[in-house]
Amino acid sequence: MFEKSTWIRLPRNVVVGHGVRNEVLGVVNDLHLQGRPLFVTSPTPREVAADPIAADFEAAGIEPAIVTIERATFEAVERVIEVAEAEDVSYLVGIGGGKAIDIAKLASHHLDMGFLSVPTAASHDGIVSNRGSVPDGDSRHSVAAEPPLAVVADTGILADAPWELTTAGCADIISNYTAVMDWRLAQRLKDVEYSEYAAALSEMTAEILVDNADLIRPGLEESAWVVTKALMSSGVAMSIAGSSRPASGAEHLFSHQLDRLAPDAALHGHQVGVGSILTAYLHQGGDGIWRDIRDALSSIDAPTTADDLGIGDETVIEALTTCHEIRDRYTILGDGMNERAARDVATKTGVID
Numbered sequence: 003m004f005e006k007s008t009w010i011r012l013p014r015n016v017v018v019g020h021g022v023r024n025e026v027l028g029v030v031n032d033l034h035l036q037g038r039p040l041f042v043t044s045p046t047p048r049e050v051a052a053d054p055i056a057a058d059f060e061a062a063g064i065e066p067a068i069v070t071i072e073r074a075t076f077e078a079v080e081r082v083i084e085v086a087e088a089e090d091v092s093y094l095v096g097i098g099g100g101k102a103i104d105i106a107k108l109a110s111h112h113l114d115m116g117f118l119s120v121p122t123a124a125s126h127d128g129i130v131s132n133r134g135s136v137p138d139g140d141s142r143h144s145v146a147a148e149p150p151l152a153v154v155a156d157t158g159i160l161a162d163a164p165w166e167l168t169t170a171g172c173a174d175i176i177s178n179y180t181a182v183m184d185w186r187l188a189q190r191l192k193d194v195e196y197s198e199y200a201a202a203l204s205e206m207t208a209e210i211l212v213d214n215a216d217l218i219r220p221g222l223e224e225s226a227w228v229v230t231k232a233l234m235s236s237g238v239a240m241s242i243a244g245s246s247r248p249a250s251g252a253e254h255l256f257s258h259q260l261d262r263l264a265p266d267a268a269l270h271g272h273q274v275g276v277g278s279i280l281t282a283y284l285h286q287g288g289d290g291i292w293r294d295i296r297d298a299l300s301s302i303d304a305p306t307t308a309d310d311l312g313i314g315d316e317t318v319i320e321a322l323t324t325c326h327e328i329r330d331r332y333t334i335l336g337d338g339m340n341e342r343a344a345r346d347v348a349t350k351t352g353v354i355d
């Protein structure tokens with residue numbers, strides 16, 4: 003008897019384009035959301051987006067509560083939950099980069115409230131995903147949550163954001179190549195649950211982005227459009243899979259470990275991009291696609307070496323040899339690399355000198 007079943011949860015409205023920041027209130031009305039919102043943001047996104055959106059709400063007689071977070075931690079999630087309860091809000095709006103959106107996502111899940119995702123940077127593929135990613139001591143939790151009810155991505159804001167945030171988003175997408183390799187490997191060796199549709203969507207998203215690399219240039223609003231569509235598509239792949247597997251393999255383990263060893267040294271997307279060069283080499287050897295990944299990253303100004311990341315060579319080796327422990331996710335790293343092997347791959351790919 004066939005007894006399989008699945009829930010695929012996706013946003014109802016996705017609004018992308020120039021000036022759509024002014025449409026957040028319209029989206030709220032379209033979703034029939036009542037009551038006060040709580041805006042979850044961080045300092046610069048507050049200035050560029052949260053305060054102007056709050057002014058639109060105030061003009062319509064709704065006074066949003068606002069909480070500003072600095073880091074993605076479980077303490078920040080708890081703070082947002084406390085403010086939401088104290089201010090008696092009915093829904094949340096995450097306004098900012100990946101961290102603000104993750105915190106809003108996790109808090110709204112706990113509160114059993116809907117949330118809207120308003121990215122101010124095209125820097126990560128958590129914009130529409132159904133996961134929140136938060137470090138916790140020595141490990142990393144990718145927590146199941148609901149995807150946003152709606153996404154409002156203003157390409158004017160995204161194009162004005164610092165260019166490296168956009169290149170980080172591109173690199174987060176390019177890393178899908180190796181994430182899917184790891185997923186297929188884990189399916190073959192460990193029989194992990196696998197979705198051909200989610201894997202194909204994730205790979206196709208990376209291919210379309212790389213094919214359009216010429217359009218991705220600083221100051222071009224069209225770049226923000228191309229990258230944001232890719233970030234959404236990758237997030238949808240995660241929602242179809244019900245896990246971050248289509249977009250997160252060993253290159254993400256490497257990045258999560260760097261977050262612990264060298265906090266705030268580099269952006270998430272840039273770290274996973276360099277990780278992807280390394281793990282592509284581990285999967286396929288010297289003749290495989292590691293050079294294509296490196297060249298694609300380089301063509302959009304994303305880092306390809308430890309130096310570019312501002313991270314020391316020895317930290318890269320430590321991350322490579324220990325990152326398999328960070329979470330229970332089978333990848334090409336298996337039960338861990340030894341130091342000689344780590345130094346070998348990092349040197350042969352030019353990630354370290």
Ligand SMILES: NC(=O)c1ccc[n+]([C@@H]2O[C@H](COP(=O)([O-])OP(=O)(O)OC[C@H]3O[C@@H](n4cnc5c(N)ncnc54)[C@H](O)[C@@H]3O)[C@@H](O)[C@H]2O)c1
Pocket residue numbers: 044045046047050074098099100101102104122123125126127128129131132133134135136159160162163164167170174240246269270271
């Ligand atoms: N949930 C998921 O599926 C998912 C997917 C990918 C990444 N992530 C998580 O997202 C985080 C990475 O996101 P990130 O790279 O956006 O980091 P981030 O949220 O820390 O943002 C980077 C910096 O850019 C600033 N910023 C944002 N918009 C700006 C603007 N318009 N102008 C100027 N500055 C602006 C932020 O305030 C922050 O200081 C990581 O914690 C990662 O694990 C989650």
Ligand SMILES: O=P(O)(O)OC[C@@H](O)CO
Pocket residue numbers: 127128133134135136143144174246249250254255
């Ligand atoms: O589950 P994690 O490893 O946090 O991955 C989510 C996201 O960063 C994928 O691009």
Ligand SMILES: [Zn+2]
Pocket residue numbers: 126127174249250254270271274
């Ligand atoms: Zn990522």
